[in-house]
């Protein structure tokens with residue numbers, strides 16, 4: 001698969017086969033995330049792979065609630081990866097302060113996308129989850145109180161390999177040359 005095919009094939013997968021994901025594939029995805037760029041190379045992330053079924057079920061339960069009902073599909077994913085936000089290094093923290101941009105969040109997003117693109121290439125489906133009950137997730141995974149949960153990723157084999165058309169802004173809407181016009 002070349003890069004543009006890969007970009008097109010990556011889509012949020014919300015239905016998974018009840019089939020085990022090979023550990024080598026997860027390691028390859030983690031390696032892809034490990035290679036991601038980050039501000040001042042601070043790599044402010046820790047990926048916790050939850051593949052133990054009973055624990056995974058408990059984590060899935062914390063990805064939806066009374067308001068956020070939409071993440072119930074996470075119960076069907078055989079794996080949920082929880083990404084913990086680690087402290088940045090001195091330079092990136094200083095950069096965050098001076099530029100008024102939260103570099104750690106940007107870094108984490110890039111690493112997560114590396115993971116998802118690699119997963120796509122390996123025939124796996126993923127969905128990034130932004131909503132979760134982090135207090136309970138931290139308790140379940142023994143994540144220290146002073147650390148935050150960034151994003152979660154559901155992982156597994158998709159039940160359907162059909163690629164949906166992408167709903168995106170038009171090129172003219174999302175890009176301009178030399179000046180911000182409208």
Ligand SMILES: Cc1cc2nc3c(=O)[nH]c(=O)nc-3n(C[C@H](O)[C@H](O)[C@H](O)COP(=O)(O)O)c2cc1C
Nearest residue numbers: 010011012013014070071127128129130131151166
């Ligand atoms: C930061 C972030 C948070 C997201 N949170 C959720 C979520 O909680 N539940 C969900 O079903 N999809 C979630 N998504 C997936 C987006 O809805 C999806 O990427 C977007 O609609 C584009 O569709 P596609 O991924 O199929 O191309 C999230 C994506 C990102 C990048």
